[in-house]
Amino acid sequence: MAKELDKQKDCPICNRNNSCNKNGDCWCGNEFFPREIFDLVTGDQLGKSCICKDCLNQFKGKN
């Protein structure tokens, strides 16, 4: 169980800490995530783990 919770703190793209705070205000709540970025996330992690800011910025920079 604890392992599952830990997993949600990891970015599904780079596996680093996504700095998401599920219990309060999270930076990702104020960010726009392009639909296409979720194509990079595998099915079982979709909707569970947040994408980190680094990956979001990198994705936006490329497109």
Ligand SMILES: [Zn+2]
């Ligand atoms: Zn990431």
